[in-house]
Amino acid sequence: MLPLATFAQQLILATEETTGGHSGIEPGITSGALVEWAWLIVVVPLVATFLILFFGKKLPMKGWELAVGSIGFVGVYGTILFILNATEGILYEGHLEVAKMGDFIIEWGWMVDGLSIMMYFLVGVVGTLVFVYAKSYMDGDIRFTWFFVSFSLFAGGMLVLVSAPNFLQLIVGWELVGVSSYLLIGHYWEDFENVDAGNKAFMVNKVADAALFIGAIIMAVSVGSFSFNDIIDVVMHGEAGPLSQFGFWAGLAVFIGAMGKSAQFPLHVWLPDAMAGPTPVSALMHAATMVTAGVYLLGRLFPFYLDVGGMFGGDVRNIIIVIGGLTLFLMGLVAIVQDDIKKVLAYSTVSQLGYMVAAMGAGAYTAGLFHLFTHAFFKALLFLGAGSLIHAVHSNDMSDMGGLRKKMPATFWTFILGTLALVAVFPFAGFFSKDEILASIKYAGGSGQDVANSILILGLLGSFITAFYMVRVIALTFFGEYKGAAHPHESPKLMTYPLIVLAFFAVTAGWVNIPGVYTGFTEWVATRVPLVGMGDHHAEGFDWPVVLVSSGLVLVGVVIAWMIYNKDAETNAARDWFRIPVLWPLLENKYFIDDLYMSGVVRPVMGPIASTVLWFDMNVVDGIVNGAGAAGKVLSKGVLVIDDNVVDGVFNASGAVTGASGSVLRRSFTGRVQQYAAFGFVGVIVIVVLFVII
């Protein structure tokens, strides 16, 4: 792609001027069959969706083989691209002209750069493992085939999103993900709760989507193109005319869109409820797909938010970091009080997404994406582990579990590894990525340094909270006495093997970026060659104060949680002591945000409408009806006389006229097509003559 190559060169030049020649590795692969055929990554899952839809039920495994085959293809292709990108570097952008209206060209394209490749890899690999797992988990479900139709569409939509080189295609993928998530959350639609959860997810996302549309339109109209490259090009060179006026609002609107998909406070309410879907859905939705879309979008538009060209994007960044910090702290606290194991993990996801968004807000591109990368593996692992538990005890509630470590050893050990990764214990994956984020926030710099310092404190406290709620989960599920009714047993191999593979990644995924040892990940996710050096803090060595404080807090969290929860509730007074009067109810009710939306948004909108309609019905309509009734009574007596004489006469006469005219007209309907044709021509001639005369 020649234009892209020249664009990259321009960027290199521009950056060399500002940063003194600091640039990433040169891309080794900019053309060739491997990247030109990368569109298959997007197309194959979507084609598989339709094949499963039409032929799935006739296949021996009811469509599962197609689903896992297509996502496995993406996984293999993504892995190849990922490895090649890490070793040689890839930069490519494919285009197909879909439609053209005057000068405006709608394009479908596929990006093959560091950021997109990482997402292909994540969606492909995590997706394959989750699909394999789902075969066993969903076995015997009445809508087994339909489940894999929506699931393939879900993965395919995400791939459309992350391959998009322009806003239009991104929005197409964005909405595909939205609609398929709605289908998946409401998979068990026999229960009203699940339907409500699906509706909630859809509506909250839709509110955010509206903001995204507004932001995208502002950017596209002021730049004159929907293409990310064009937008960033304008931003980089600071010659943005209209965009310099509306830059702040455009950036804010796009960020609100990202908040919806990435479940940031206060638009996070849909994500915990999305647990209503089957567990594999939760695993994929919370790890590699959907919730990562917002962070991805922030990464895609990162140069804009870095404010290189002075577009006020930097002002948005202060908002971003505050939202991220609030989310990571507040939602982590809610996770402590949840009894539903999936809800604990869901709030944990929201909290971790807060870390990523905060990192993006701090201008730490690499750190945010690094956490996205590692989080995808261990959160998928934890969800699948939770699914394995739920499968065994037939309940989501942790009070029905306990003492499962002996009965389900494979699930137990992999869950422990996932937990260690999530709470950031050295040397597991989460340790490196979370440390990178905290260090980046510390060095955020610029006008937002004061804000960033407060967020750093929240982030460190977040380490403590994370450790606390995860140890609580482990203590309540795997230790103590078994309290449930069912007879738990280890899950089948099709479910435990994906757990083991994910556990491997949960341990090792962080080793791609060890400060002071190997820091190649920065180049791996570089969207464009010179991104490093644009203010992106990237630690060359550990920032020891942060590491020590964070690890210390984790240790404290583990110990306290273990002391409180390692014994059963009846024998332990510490648990009661821990139920602090005001705080605990506040957390249990999730800060009353859902109630606030219900009474603040849903009811005020629905209530007046409903009551107005009711009032209108009671007074006006009923009044008219009653009045008419009374008047009718009086009138009817008088009318009766007229009725017998006049009205009957009129009706009979009109009936007779209709009958007569009908019997005349029906002669023209002879049923002979030739006559109809002749009449048609007569009509044409009459019209022509009329036109001529007029």
Added chain:
Amino acid sequence: MTVTISEFFKESANWAFLAIAVPTLFAGWRTVTSNNIVRAVLYLVVSLGGTAGLFFMLGAEFVGWTVVLVYIGAVIILFLIGIMITRAPLGQEADLSHAMNVKAPAALLSTVVFGVITWAMIDAFGNNMIPPFEPTATSDLSLLLFDRFVIPFEVVSFVLLAALIGGIAIARQDEEVVS
């Protein structure tokens, strides 16, 4: 620029035109009036052959040959097969048209249509001359067909395929029905 009758007859091409047009029109007339069904179809052949001749006169050689091949070669065969299968009265004279009460209004309508359209055309084009032209090269047509008009071309090919399948589906004899 007007052309009088005498000028019209001075041009040799116009004699060729008349030599083609008159038989064409006569055959067309007999197609719709002949009382022998096989003859009516054969008159149609002559008439369509005449249109092919007009196409040659206009330099549209490829279209002319297409008419010859498709119509005269294939469509007429279809007609004859249709006639034979439906056991139409193959004998000498039969009443193939409606009675006078249909013929008269039909003739009137046709005349009016002819009159209105002819009048409109004379009004619009007078006796404008066709500019001098080269015969259209088949290669030009084919390039256009596979470049500028490739989508309509593909659509038409789909229509033909659908017609083929539809024809088979309609005309196929169901096992249960005894004809």
Added chain:
Amino acid sequence: MTLIQFLIVATALFSFGLYGVITRKNAVLVLASVELMLAAVNINLVAFDVYLDDPLNSGQIFTLFTIALAAAEVGIGIAIILMIYRNRQSADVDDLDLMKG
């Protein structure tokens, strides 16, 4: 050569076709009359193509399309007539008055 002479021939053929469509009793001959009308339209298309000296030759291209569609139409038409004949032992359009009001 004038343009109008071709147009008049085409219009005359068209009118004959119209007359045939209305007056013919046999369904096959109705179809034949429709073919006559289509042929007339083709003459118009080609004549205008040459008259306007169209660089795209759209008149001739469209004539080709018309011919293809007419062929398809005859194929289907004959198949339908065959079907009707099989069910009613007649190809006479007078017998086809199911739509009678």
